[in-house]
Amino acid sequence: MLKAIFFLAFLFDCGISGLTNGEEVVPKHRKVLHRGIVMKRMGMxxxxMLVMAGTAMSAVKAESFGPYKATSVAEAKTCGVDTGVVLSGHLVRKVKDNVYLFSDGTGELLLQTEDGAxxxxxxxxxxxNVNGRIASSFMYTEVEATTVTVQ
Known part of the structure; x- marks a missing residue:
């Protein structure tokens, strides 16, 4: 953090300008920078900083959308929203149209399917067998199924 502060101070350093006996004091090794140059530096x-922040945020999001897929209900309950799932188990009961209570022996979750699947x-x-993603996890973990196969 301290290095970043020194780096920013270096970028905004405009030279020494002050008045001594009516004369401006300017270091010999450089000229006083114009406001335009200072504004360009500030813009740069x-x-x-915006590019670095965007890159850092995309790296955080990439972890949650990565190729990782939960393979059990217990594992799916610990994962975040939009995590992929590959589950195998049985239906316990129908909750409402296209929503079922699914269990694989490690726990239960809500399974949302397409119409009539x-x-x-x-x-x-x-x-x-269910492939999908975690859609929400408020009271129950809910999985939105993309493909469902029955054996």
Whole structure:
């Protein structure tokens, strides 16, 4: 942090300007910078800071959208929203249209499917494989299924 402060002070350093006996004191090794140059430096620093902040934020987001996929309900409950899931288990019961309570032995979560994807499934004996993503996790972890296969 201290290095960053010194770096910014260096960028904004305009030379020494003051009045002594009516004369301006200017270091011999440089001339006094004009306001235009100072404004350009400030603009460059601002752009650099925005680019660095954007890069840092995209790196944080990339971790949550990465190729990682939860493979169990217990694991899915600990992951954040938009994390991919690949689950295998069975349907416990139908909650409402296109929403089912899903279990794989490690826990239960809500499974949201497309219209009619699981309407004719025998919930007692069918094994359901789900690919999707975690849509929300307010009271229950809810998975939005992209593909559902029944065995």
């Amino acid at each position: 620093v601002l752009i650099l 699981l309407d004719n499934v025998d919930m007692q004996h069918a094994t359901v």
